[in-house]
Amino acid sequence: MPAWRWLRFVRGTSLRRIAPWLLLLLALVAVRLSKGAVLADAYAFLTRPFWPGTAQAEWLRSARRVEDGVRLAQLERDNQRLRSLLDLQKENPNRVTAPVISRNGAGWWQQLLLGQGAISGIRAGQAVLGPGGLVGLVASVTPTTASVTLLTDPRSRVGVWVGRTQHHGLLTGIGTARPLLRFLEKDPQARPGDVVVTSPASTLVPPNLPVGVIQSIDANADPAPEAVVQLIAPISALDWVQVQVR
Amino acid sequence: MELLTRQPRLAATALLVPLLALASPGWLTLDGVAPCWAVLWLLPWALSDGPVSGAFTGLGLGLLLDGLHAGAVTQVPALMLLGWWWGRMGRRAPPIQRSFSLGLLALLGSALLGISLMLQWALLDWFGVREAAQLAGPVAGSTLERHGVNPALLALPGWRWDDLAGAGVQVLLAQTLITALLAPMLCSLQLLLWRQLGSGWRR
Numbered sequence: 288m289p290a291w292r293w294l295r296f297v298r299g300t301s302l303r304r305i306a307p308w309l310l311l312l313l314a315l316v317a318v319r320l321s322k323g324a325v326l327a328d329a330y331a332f333l334t335r336p337f338w339p340g341t342a343q344a345e346w347l348r349s350a351r352r353v354e355d356g357v358r359l360a361q362l363e364r365d366n367q368r369l370r371s372l373l374d375l376q377k378e379n380p381n382r383v384t385a386p387v388i389s390r391n392g393a394g395w396w397q398q399l400l401l402g403q404g405a406i407s408g409i410r411a412g413q414a415v416l417g418p419g420g421l422v423g424l425v426a427s428v429t430p431t432t433a434s435v436t437l438l439t440d441p442r443s444r445v446g447v448w449v450g451r452t453q454h455h456g457l458l459t460g461i462g463t464a465r466p467l468l469r470f471l472e473k474d475p476q477a478r479p480g481d482v483v484v485t486s487p488a489s490t491l492v493p494p495n496l497p498v499g500v501i502q503s504i505d506a507n508a509d510p511a512p513e514a515v516v517q518l519i520a521p522i523s524a525l526d527w528v529q530v531q532v533r
Numbered sequence: 534m535e536l537l538t539r540q541p542r543l544a545a546t547a548l549l550v551p552l553l554a555l556a557s558p559g560w561l562t563l564d565g566v567a568p569c570w571a572v573l574w575l576l577p578w579a580l581s582d583g584p585v586s587g588a589f590t591g592l593g594l595g596l597l598l599d600g601l602h603a604g605a606v607t608q609v610p611a612l613m614l615l616g617w618w619w620g621r622m623g624r625r626a627p628p629i630q631r632s633f634s635l636g637l638l639a640l641l642g643s644a645l646l647g648i649s650l651m652l653q654w655a656l657l658d659w660f661g662v663r664e665a666a667q668l669a670g671p672v673a674g675s676t677l678e679r680h681g682v683n684p685a686l687l688a689l690p691g692w693r694w695d696d697l698a699g700a701g702v703q704v705l706l707a708q709t710l711i712t713a714l715l716a717p718m719l720c721s722l723q724l725l726l727w728r729q730l731g732s733g734w735r736r
Contacts (some may be wrong), residue, residue, distance in 0.1 A: 308589075312592075315593050315596040315597065318596060319596040319597070319599050319600045320600075322601075323597070323600030323601045324600075326548075326597060326600060326601065327555075329552075330551075330552055333552070334556070388555075389555040389557065390557070391557055391567070392565055393562070393565030393566045393704065393707075394566045394704055394708065395602075395647070395650055396601075396602045398602070400555060434601075441690075441691055441692040441700075442604065442690045442692075443690070444690050461693075461695075461699070462692065462699070462701060462703075462704065463700050
C-alpha cells in the first residue's frame with residue numbers, strides 16, 4: 288500500500304475514533320503526574336461520611352499531655368546544651384489535627400492518607416504525630432488530603448538520638464512494624480528501654496519529638512550497632528493525627 | 534475489544550481499584566497486607582475483552598495507582614504485560630472460567646507484579662549504592678570514616694536488598710496468597726458480568 292494511503296487513513300475517521308482515547312490517556316497521565324490529586328480528593332469527598340468520629344479527640348489530647356511530659360524532660364536537658372550554641376531551629380507548636388482516611392501499615396507502600404491538605408496549611412516534609420510521638424512525614428499533599436510516609440516504610444529516614452546518651456543515629460524503615468535505628472558511632476552506649484527522640488541536629492523534623500523505645504540492640508552489626516525500635520504511637524490503630532505545620 | 538469500544542462506560546469501574554486500594558479494609562488482609570485489587574479487576578476484564586483492551590486498561594490502572602504512591606517505581610509495565618497476556622489467553626478456546634484457573638492466574642499475576650516492583654527497587658538500590666560509594670569520600674567525614682560508617686549509604690531511601698529479602702518476600706507471599714484466594718469468587722462474578730455485557734461470550 289502506498290504511503291499516501293496510510294496518511295489518508297490516519298486523517299480520516301480513525302483519527303476521530305482514537306481522539307477520545309488519546310484524551311483519556313492524557314487525563315490519566317495528568318493524574319499520574321499530579322500524584323493522584325483528583326483521585327485522592329474524590330476519595331476524600333466520597334468517604335467523608337465514614338470518617339472517624341471525634342471520640343478519639345479527647346484520647347488524643349490526654350495522650351498529648353503524656354507526650355508533653357516526656358518532651359519537657361528532654362527539652363530541659365537539651366536546653367542547657369543549646370544555650371551555648373546558636374539557635375538553629377525554633378520550635379513552633381502549631382499543629383493541625385487531621386483524620387486518617389486511609390491506612391496502609393503493611394505492604395509495598397506503608398502510608399496514611401489524611402483528610403486535611405494544602406488548604407489547612409499542610410506541606411510536604413512536615414512531621415506527623417500520633418498519640419505518643421512521631422509516626423511519619425508528609426510525602427505529598429493535594430488541596431484536601433495529605434499522604435504520609437510512615438516511619439516503618441523503607442523509604443523513611445529520620446535523624447534521631449538516644450536522649451540518655453546523646454548519641455545520634457538514623458531511624459530506618461525496613462518494611463516491618465519496628466524500624467531499625469542505625470547508630471553513627473561504634474559504641475553508642477544505648478540499652479533496651481532507652482527512649483529515642485528526634486535529633487536536634489535534624490533539619491527535616493522538629494527536635495526532641497518522642498519516637499520510640501529501644502527494644503533490642505545488635506552491638507555486632509556491621510558497620511555500626513543497630514537497634515530495633517518499638518514506636519510509641521500505635522500506627523495500626525490511628526484514627527486521628529496531628530501535623531506540625533511550620 | 535468490544536467492551537472498551539462499545540461500552541466504554543464499563544471501563545470506568547476500574548476507578549474502583551484505586552478507591553479500594555485506599556479504603557483497604559483491615560479485615561480483608563493477610564498479615565496486614567491487602568490483596569492486589571488491580572489484578573482482581575484486570576484479570577476478568579482482559580479475559581473477556583482481549584489483549585489490546587487488556588493492555589490499554591492495564592496502562593490506565595497503572596497510571597492511576599502510581600499516582601497514589603510517591604516514589605520512582607511504577608506498576609505500569611507489569612499491568613500492561615498482564616493485560617496483554619490474559620487477553621490473549623481469553624481469546625483461545627475453551628474460555629477460562631474455572632475457579633482453580635482464575636486463582637492460579639491471579640496468583641501468577643500478583644507475583645509478577647510484586648516481583649517487578651522488587652526488581653525496580655533492587656535496581657534503584659544498586660545504582661544508589663554506587664552513587665553513594667562515590668560520594669563516600671567527601672561525605673563520610675574524618676571521624677565517621679575512621680569508624681567505618683558511611684552515612685551516605687545509611688541515608689539511601691527505599692527498599693534495600695536485605696529489606697527485600699526479609700519483609701519484601703513476606704509482603705510478596707502474603708499479597709499473592711490473599712489475591713489468589715479472593716480471585717475465584719470476585720473474578721468469576723466479574724467474568725460472568727463482562728461476558729454477558731460484551732459480545733465476546735462463547736458457549
